[in-house]
Amino acid sequence: MEKVVDPKIYFRTAIVLLVLLAATWMIAYIDLGPFNLIAALAIAITKAIVIALFFMHIKGSSRLLHLAAVAGVMWLLILISLTLSDYFTRSWVQ
Amino acid sequence: MPILTWPVSEESALVHEQFDDIGQQREAAKLGMWIFLATEVLFFGGLFLSYTVYRFAYGHVFVEASRKLDVVIGGANTAVLLISSLLMAFAVRASKLDQRRMLTGLLLGTALLGCMFMSLKGVEYHKDYVDHLVPRMGFKWEGADPGNAELFYWIYFAMTGLHAIHVTVGIGILLVLALLAWRKTFSNGNHNTVEIAGLYWHFVDIVWCFLFPLLYLVGHR
Known part of the structure; x- marks a missing residue:
């Protein structure tokens, strides 16, 4: 039997991802000039890294x-x- | 056939002849999937590149065109895919723990959320058609520079369309896996297939994490 991750880690990952989704959505309604794009990309990259680390198990592989x-x-x-x-x-x- | 003089554990019975042990076999499957995903990054990358080039060239029109897309459906779909990824992560966990019923249920649940994503996408595409936003199919643009506005929708349909094909393929894989899981195919440590299907599903989720802000939230609304 292979080692498995504590379920809490998956729930926390999902909550972080949903919070980041809410953040990117809200920031889009504030005019930050060129920083709208930078913020959107930074959040998208963070989400990708979080998914890769915890859902795709890059952490620990x-x-x-x-x-x-x-x-x-x-x-x-x-x-x-x-x-x-x-x-x-x-x-x-x- | 060599005569086996040592006891055979259940896991070593799963090892194909080209591998030394189960660990190497599992690692090879995951490596193969990650290399496939790298080619997928470049497959989508070409579209992200054309988006980037035209966005810098015609940024103002892209902002105007983006505002006509349905941000509520797009955002809801992001949440649907994120939750489906959570279920998929638990499905992989269940397969490792050899929980057959749990695994089958979670795979079906993930597939169901995938279907929900596709249904919302269908509603959205229909809305785009009614609003005359589909290039070459009654496209109408009241504002300035209709040619480049149409270009935005070409890119929008190409990117979301390619992503939708990936989701559809993923749903198919999940349904087949659910059937196999029910038939005990993944019992006794044979969870490699579920794990790499999970990697594919999470990748499709990651692509949408970029598509949503870049297509629906361009500039500020």
């Missing part, structure tokens, strides 16, 4: 799985940063 999880995100960052470095440095794109 092997280094190999940590590497596989981070690798997907790394490739996404390469995709986005290289493309944007192109778009943002061309004067003909408004």
Whole structure:
């Protein structure tokens, strides 16, 4: 039999996620200028990390799985940063 | 066939011949799923990238277009998926504890919440159609720059549509797993399949955590 997590951890994770959902929803109705986008992204990234750590059990799993999880995100960052470095440095794109 | 001279535990009977032991087999299955999820990140990543590029180029129109989407349905759907993820986490736990009835119930509950998500999505798509927001299908835009407003809805339907396909596939997997769980397929430590299906379901939840703020809450409302 494999080790299992205390049910309390799952409930706490779900509550944190629902609170973050409420936060992102409420912040959208306040005008913060460019910080609306930053806040929305920061909360979304936090939610993704919380889900990965506790629901997907990245916390407590092997280094190999940590590497596989981070690798997907790394490739996404390469995709986005290289493309944007192109778009943002061309004067003909408004 | 080599003659086994040592006692065979129930768990070692599950080990396929290419693996040394049950631990290695479980690790390999999870690693395979995480690598698949990395390809999924890039699959959705292409759409997130086009969203990012056009949002920076036509930010003002994107804000206007986003306000026409139904934020209540979008937000409710976020909560539905989060709760379904909670049930899925408990399903994986039940499979490890060999609780067959609990596992079957939780898998069905997760699938039910997935169906609820899809129903709300259907209501929302119908509302979008009635409001003339579907590109090429009676699209009407009163404000400025209708071409780029239409572009926002192309991206909206592509992203939510691809996500909806993933949810549908997930519901199918959950229903098959529920049937197999009832037939005792996952008893006695054979819980690998449930665990990696759980990883897939949580991933679909994570994608929606980004889609909701980026599509429904662009700028401020």
